[in-house]
Amino acid sequence: MKLKNTLYSLTAVIALAAVSCRDYVEVDTYTTRTLQYTRDYEYVINYKSNFETTCVFPLLTSDDVAAHAGDVKNIWYNSEFYNAFIWAKSYYGDNQQDLGWDNLYKHIYISNQVLDGVMESKGGTSEHKNLIAAEAKIHRAFAYLSLANQYAPIYDPAKAGEQQGLPLLLKVDLFQDLSRVTLQKVYETILDDVLTALPSLPDLPTHNYHPSKLAAYALLSRTYLVLRDFNKAAEYTDLGLDLSQELNDLQVYNGNISTFPRTLDDPEIILSKKAATNLKAPINEELIDLYSEDDLRFQMYLGIDQYLQGYAFLRPNFTGQGIDAGLRVPELILNRAELYAREGNAGKTVEMLNKIRIKRFETDKYVPLKETDIDKDLLQAVIDERRREFVGTDLRWFDQRRLNLDPGYTKTVTRSYQEQTYTLEPNSPRYVYPIVETVLELNPEIGQNPR
Amino acid sequence: MRTQFNVDKNFGGSDARHNLAFVAGAEFRQNDYRNVSDKYYGFDEDTYEVATVNPNVSYQTIDGWGMTIGSGTANSRNLHRALSYYSNAAFSILNGKYVLSGSLRFDDFTMVGASREQRAQPLWSLGGKWNIKKERFMEDLNWINTLALRLTYGVNGTVPMGVGHKAVINLSRDNDTNEKTAYIDSPANSTVTWEKVKSFNVGLDYSTWDNRLSFAIDYYTKKTSDILYNLPFNPTYGWSRLLFNSATMKSHGVDLGVNVNWFRGNFKWNTLFNFGYNDNEVTDSRFEKSDYIAELLGGSRPIVGLPVDYLYAYRWAGLDNKGQSQIYTKDGEILSSGQQMNELDVDDLRYMGRSTPPYFGGLMNSFSYKNFTLGIRLSYSLGHVMRRLSIQNYPTFDGEYSGRIGAQRELALRWQKPGDEAHTNVPGITNDPNQFNSTSRYSNSDLLVISGSHVRLQQINFGYNFPVSLLQRTPFKSLNITGSIRNMGILWRKNKDGVDPNYRVTNKYTNLAPSPAFFISVNTSL
Numbered sequence: 001m002k003l004k005n006t007l008y009s010l011t012a013v014i015a016l017a018a019v020s021c022r023d024y025v026e027v028d029t030y031t032t033r034t035l036q037y038t039r040d041y042e043y044v045i046n047y048k049s050n051f052e053t054t055c056v057f058p059l060l061t062s063d064d065v066a067a068h069a070g071d072v073k074n075i076w077y078n079s080e081f082y083n084a085f086i087w088a089k090s091y092y093g094d095n096q097q098d099l100g101w102d103n104l105y106k107h108i109y110i111s112n113q114v115l116d117g118v119m120e121s122k123g124g125t126s127e128h129k130n131l132i133a134a135e136a137k138i139h140r141a142f143a144y145l146s147l148a149n150q151y152a153p154i155y156d157p158a159k160a161g162e163q164q165g166l167p168l169l170l171k172v173d174l175f176q177d178l179s180r181v182t183l184q185k186v187y188e189t190i191l192d193d194v195l196t197a198l199p200s201l202p203d204l205p206t207h208n209y210h211p212s213k214l215a216a217y218a219l220l221s222r223t224y225l226v227l228r229d230f231n232k233a234a235e236y237t238d239l240g241l242d243l244s245q246e247l248n249d250l251q252v253y254n255g256n257i258s259t260f261p262r263t264l265d266d267p268e269i270i271l272s273k274k275a276a277t278n279l280k281a282p283i284n285e286e287l288i289d290l291y292s293e294d295d296l297r298f299q300m301y302l303g304i305d306q307y308l309q310g311y312a313f314l315r316p317n318f319t320g321q322g323i324d325a326g327l328r329v330p331e332l333i334l335n336r337a338e339l340y341a342r343e344g345n346a347g348k349t350v351e352m353l354n355k356i357r358i359k360r361f362e363t364d365k366y367v368p369l370k371e372t373d374i375d376k377d378l379l380q381a382v383i384d385e386r387r388r389e390f391v392g393t394d395l396r397w398f399d400q401r402r403l404n405l406d407p408g409y410t411k412t413v414t415r416s417y418q419e420q421t422y423t424l425e426p427n428s429p430r431y432v433y434p435i436v437e438t439v440l441e442l443n444p445e446i447g448q449n450p451r
Numbered sequence: 452m453r454t455q456f457n458v459d460k461n462f463g464g465s466d467a468r469h470n471l472a473f474v475a476g477a478e479f480r481q482n483d484y485r486n487v488s489d490k491y492y493g494f495d496e497d498t499y500e501v502a503t504v505n506p507n508v509s510y511q512t513i514d515g516w517g518m519t520i521g522s523g524t525a526n527s528r529n530l531h532r533a534l535s536y537y538s539n540a541a542f543s544i545l546n547g548k549y550v551l552s553g554s555l556r557f558d559d560f561t562m563v564g565a566s567r568e569q570r571a572q573p574l575w576s577l578g579g580k581w582n583i584k585k586e587r588f589m590e591d592l593n594w595i596n597t598l599a600l601r602l603t604y605g606v607n608g609t610v611p612m613g614v615g616h617k618a619v620i621n622l623s624r625d626n627d628t629n630e631k632t633a634y635i636d637s638p639a640n641s642t643v644t645w646e647k648v649k650s651f652n653v654g655l656d657y658s659t660w661d662n663r664l665s666f667a668i669d670y671y672t673k674k675t676s677d678i679l680y681n682l683p684f685n686p687t688y689g690w691s692r693l694l695f696n697s698a699t700m701k702s703h704g705v706d707l708g709v710n711v712n713w714f715r716g717n718f719k720w721n722t723l724f725n726f727g728y729n730d731n732e733v734t735d736s737r738f739e740k741s742d743y744i745a746e747l748l749g750g751s752r753p754i755v756g757l758p759v760d761y762l763y764a765y766r767w768a769g770l771d772n773k774g775q776s777q778i779y780t781k782d783g784e785i786l787s788s789g790q791q792m793n794e795l796d797v798d799d800l801r802y803m804g805r806s807t808p809p810y811f812g813g814l815m816n817s818f819s820y821k822n823f824t825l826g827i828r829l830s831y832s833l834g835h836v837m838r839r840l841s842i843q844n845y846p847t848f849d850g851e852y853s854g855r856i857g858a859q860r861e862l863a864l865r866w867q868k869p870g871d872e873a874h875t876n877v878p879g880i881t882n883d884p885n886q887f888n889s890t891s892r893y894s895n896s897d898l899l900v901i902s903g904s905h906v907r908l909q910q911i912n913f914g915y916n917f918p919v920s921l922l923q924r925t926p927f928k929s930l931n932i933t934g935s936i937r938n939m940g941i942l943w944r945k946n947k948d949g950v951d952p953n954y955r956v957t958n959k960y961t962n963l964a965p966s967p968a969f970f971i972s973v974n975t976s977l
Contacts, residue, residue: 022534024479025561025570030528032563032636034617043622043633050634083884090791093887102686109689110635113618167687174640174688207628258511262519264627317516319509437792441743442685 038124041114041132048209048272051107051139054146054325055100056276057091057433058394060084063413064387066282066310070417075280075308086415086422087430089451090437098436099276100150104143108169111140116172127200134197138211138219141193142271142326144168145223148186150433151449154401155226160184167446178443187227194219203243208269214243215271218327221335226402234339240332244270247329247359250296253318254362257300260318273326275394282310287391290384294365297388313392325394330356334386341378346371349378353385360389383409401431453478468546475538482531490523507627522626533560548585552578554605564615564637572645576605596662601654601669609646611679614694616641638689644696646679663712672703678753683746698753702731707812719819725812731758744792747800748895762803762836767876767896774866774879775889778896788885788892803900808832813909822916824933829942832952833904839948840955841899842877842890903952905944910937927975934971940964 035041044050059065061084069075070085083091092098114136118129144166148155153163163183169176170189198216205212217240224233246267253260263272283302288311291298305312316323337352354368374381383403390396403409410426424430432449440446455476463469493502509517537556543549559571583589583598620633650673658665677696684693705728713720733753746752747763754761766779768786775788780799810833817826841861866872866879876898878889893899914933922930941951954964 022559022567022571025532025534025559027530027532027561029530029561029563031622032619033622034564034615034619039631040620040633043631044620044635046625046630047623047632047634048625079884079887086884088884093791093885093891096887097686097691102691105687106689109638112689113635113638169687172639174638174684174690174693176688178685178687207630257515258509258517260509260517262507262509262517317514319517438683438745439685439687441745441792442683443687446687 035113035117036122038118038121038128038132041118041121042124042128044110044114045132045135045210050110052209052272052274053103053276054143054273055103055150055394056279057084057100058150058397059275059279059323059392060281061087061433062394062397062400063284064287064391064396066284067415068309069281070415072282072308081279082417084433086417087424087428090434092436092438096436097438101147101436101439103276104147105169107143108140109172111136111143112169112172115140130200131202134200135211137193137197138201138216138271141190141197141223142219142273144186144190144193145219145226148183148190149226149398149401151435152183152186153432153449154404154427155183155187155228156405157228160187164447164449167443177445179445180447187223190223191220194223205271207264208266209264209272211271214240215327217243218270218332221332222327222398225335225338226398228402228405230339230342233335237332237336237339240270241336244329245333245355247333247356249359250300251362254296254300257318262319263321263324268329269324270327270329270332272324274322275325278316278322279392280308280312282308283313283391285310287387290388294361295388296362297360297391301391315392323393330389331395334382334389337385338379338382341382344378346375346378349382350374353381356385356389379406379409404431452480463544468544470543471540472542473538473540476536478535478537480533482529482533484527484529484531486525486527488523488525492520531561533558535559546585548582550580550582552580562610562612562615564617564619564639565611566616569611569616569644571610572608572647574605574607576603576607578603578605595657595659597656597658597665599656601652601656603650603652605650607648607650609648609679611643611645611694611696613637614640614643616643638693640693640695642696643679643694644677646675646677646696648673648675650674663715664710666707666709668708669706670703671706672701674701675699678759680753682752683743697736698733698755698759699735700731700733700753700759702729704729717821719817721817723813723815723817725814727811729809729811731760733757733759744795744797744800747797750806757802758805760806760835762806762838762900763800764803764838764897764900765892765895766799766801767893767898770866770872770876770878772869772872774869774872774881775885776878776892776896778892788889791888801897803897804834804836806835806837806903808835808903810834822918824912824914824916826910826912827908828910829906830909831904831906835903835952836900837903837950837952837955838894839899839901839946839950841894901946901948901950903946905952906942907953908939908942910935911939912936926977929974929976931974932971933974934969937968937970938965939967 033040035044060081065085070082076082076085079093080091080096082088115133118132118136121129124132147166152165156163160183165181165183165186167178168181168186168189169178194216197211198213201211201213201216203213205215217236220236221233221240224230224236244267248261248266248268261267263269282305288298288302291302301313301315302311303314304310313323333352333356337349340348340352350369350371350373353374357369358366369381383399386399387396400410404427412426413424415422429450432451434449434451435446440448453476455474458471458473460472461470491501492504495501504520506520506522509519512518535556535558537554539552539554541550541552543551553576555573555575557571557573559567562570579602581600583600584595589595589598614637616639618639619636621636622631622633624630625632650671652669652671654667654669656665656667676699678698678700679694680697681692682695682697684690705726707724707726709722709724709726711722711724713722733755736753736755743752747754748765750761750763753759768777768779771777771787777785777787778795778799780786780795786794786799811831813828813830815826815828817824819825840859842859842865861877864875865877866875871879876893878893880886912933912935914931917927917930917932919929922928944950944952946952951964
């Protein structure tokens with residue numbers, strides 16, 4: 001009897017042991033999974049926070065910021081902001097991380113992770129996979145363009161083959177070499193990414209945090225301007241303008257600002273990205289003087305702030321969603337204006353400028369610009385309009401950098417801080433940001449930028 | 452659900468002097484977790500109704516700007532399963548003169564992204580005990596009451612959590628557009644495996660003097676390989692910290708327990724004393740000796756030849772005439788706050804000691820006289836060092852600034868004007884690009900490293916047991932009242948700054964020492 005009992009229990013144990021084999025625990029949990037299906041990759045692309053937040057320094061180093069900003073008591077809490085403001089030798093202290101660098105390289109990692117597996121993923125059509133891969137490439141190209149215009153030298157077509165570029169990561173490998181490639185190679189990669197992504201993208205995005213053909217054209221427009229290939233830039237800008245020329249009519253929102261369109265509903269936004277923080281800084285008086293009293297941008301985007309001892313940039317407060325740092329329709333229009341100006345076409349330049357300006361003034365008060373107003377210096381007229389339109393965003397810094405190659409258009413910028421004067425001369429090496437020490441300590445092959 | 456198979460058998464002839472006890476089992480379990488939460492606006496207590504709101508439409512705030520309410524619904528569900536096989540056996544021979552024991556177990560559980568080898572490995576241990584007292588040559592030695600020798604060897608380990616051989620994503624939904632979304636929780640790191648510990652222990656139990664004095668002494672060595680550490684990683688790769696198997700270390704130690712029964716009559720006094728000593732050293736590290744100052748200061752990377760809990764600090768060189776920190780290099784040169792980390796190297800830092808105590812233990816004295824009992828328990832930790840927190844939350848720490856600058860008394864001693872550097876070491880507050888270096892070098896300097904040795908009074912308890920004679924006319928069969936006071940704080944500390952080494956008070960007041968607690972209890976049976 002006893003033997004039978006032990007025999008029964010032994011078989012029971014063995015049976016249970018056989019049943020509860022390893023597969024039992026390999027069950028799908030509900031919210032976490034590995035990347036297996038095409039829709040998993042789609043979900044990664046859908047998550048706007050994966051690609052949304054960029055950097056902050058271009059807001060500080062551009063001449064949109066007033067010369068006395070650093071002396072406003074306790075204006076910034078972070079010492080790296082003061083360092084960037086005076087274009088110091090080094091921005092960060094011993095153990096700090098560089099938010100802009102980290103964020104943009106994170107976008108690159110996520111794009112690489114998507115591109116790494118999406119084509120072999122299960123359960124999707126090849127159009128769907130191509131679309132997902134194309135969106136990832138656009139985000140990656142955007143990130144590299146942004147990084148190249150902060151941490152790499154100003155692109156000079158004559159020298160780009162020898163200029164030090166960036167660490168170029170195109171695949172997921174946690175241990176790949178981080179030596180920099182030439183600036184030429186970085187831009188070739190950016191162009192390759194956008195051009196190969198173009199065919200698979202829809203004309204217009206479903207939601208503006210998804211890349212589209214319109215975003216690709218806008219990105220090419222920006223890139224070719226930096227590369228100084230003005231013919232190509234014109235070609236792609238026109239393709240973009242064919243798809244959209246939507247602008248917000250500011251007079252509708254004047255006095256009614258709580259109805260201003262939120263980021264998702266804003267027709268001017270082509271590819272939505274946000275700056276890493278809302279910077280508080282007084283605006284340069286030279287820029288304030290460029291506005292006329294009737295300009296609604298002056299009335300709505302700017303406002304006197306006693307504490308800052310100057311004008312503050314108020315546009316981020318309209319919907320509380322941060323400073324736009326992505327691609328927008330006004331940029332397409334003004335890029336075209338600049339390209340016409342460079343060709344010497346006064347008529348078309350003035351047409352483009354008026355296209356924007358009519359939406360920035362009350363219609364009955366608006367006096368359109370005439371060719372004779374601007375034909376003394378077409379390029380300067382466009383530059384001034386760009387400054388008025390893009391006040392408080394990162395675009396001015398990128399413009400300042402590339403205008404260094406147009407002799408006479410870049411002036412020395414002067415700032416004062418704690419009774420010392422700091423200047424940024426044309427073509428100064430301090431147009432290139434220093435790379436943070438923590439990154440260089442871990443991978444010294446990256447090499448610091450000469451200051 | 453668990454099934455277990457037990458064997459307990461005596462055998463070995465007519466007097467059954469041998470015994471085998473054996474247990475084997477399998478267990479599997481499942482955890483299903485669900486969570487639903489929601490936010491409602493405009494709740495009316497009378498009608499129990501709530502208002503309908505559109506989460507995506509802008510409303511006007513008090514400043515005139517636009518804002519949306521956003522969604523408040525949250526739903527989540529999680530499924531988790533685990534599986535264990537285990538077995539224990541003890542075989543004792545000759546009435547317990549020799550005992551051989553062993554255990555084996557294998558646990559597996561749901562971990563997304565991990566491969567099978569990563570999730571589960573078999574763990575085992577083996578031990579033996581020789582009860583020397585039972586040997587024939589010890590029979591006549593009456594002054595030795597117990598004498599036994601123990602030996603064990605085992606393999607244990609830790610699963611790497613939070614990183615797997617495949618990238619893991621977390622799914623959710625965008626509240627504004629209703630698109631399904633996912634973010635990447637952890638990258639694929641195929642190099643990560645279990646952290647394994649092999650330990651060996653030899654112990655001696657001895658008692659004498661009619662069991663009044665007994666002690667147990669153990670000596671152990673451990674070899675831990677593939678230690679898991681969250682190492683700082685280059686954010687250029689997309690991750691600023693990653694889990695790696697980074698080092699091997701060996702450690703050894705001694706545990707001593709002494710029990711003395713001084714008196715046994717009406718007045719009883721028993722003392723129990725514990726002493727432990729532990730030392731460890733990293734014998735191999737995946738990364739070479741760190742050139743990375745931030746890591747040495749943070750104590751995060753295992754370094755060959757040093758214990759795992761090392762503490763390094765800058766050599767303090769006083770304040771300069773702007774009230775900012777200065778440190779010495781190894782040659783005695785002074786480096787100001789304006790000079791960056793690239794002008795320092797690891798030899799400029801000073802090794803201060805270990806941050807966990809090498810010597811530790813407790814002392815418990817119990818007294819009883821007739822029906823009264825009294826117990827006093829102390830614990831001690833000696834031989835370690837720690838960083839004292841001084842000023843905190845000076846305005847230029849990046850990240851959070853909560854609108855107040857800590858409440859440390861050191862703030863009153865800070866540098867305020869040129870000349871103050873002659874009599875203070877607390878840096879001044881200025882909104883200056885060097886502020887971060889000034890405060891971080893001060894906080895990490897050898898000036899703020901103090902000894903952590905201390906003795907704590909852990910508990911005093913006392914009680915009275917009512918004798919049965921007193922209870923005869925009451926409904927109680929037994930009645931007993933006990934009280935205790937716990938967490939009475941530090942009895943002695945080596946540092947002169949009044950710091951409690953176990954609880955460093957931070958500016959967010961999240962780490963206060965527990966306050967003394969008083970308990971009284973009455974136990975009775977009817």
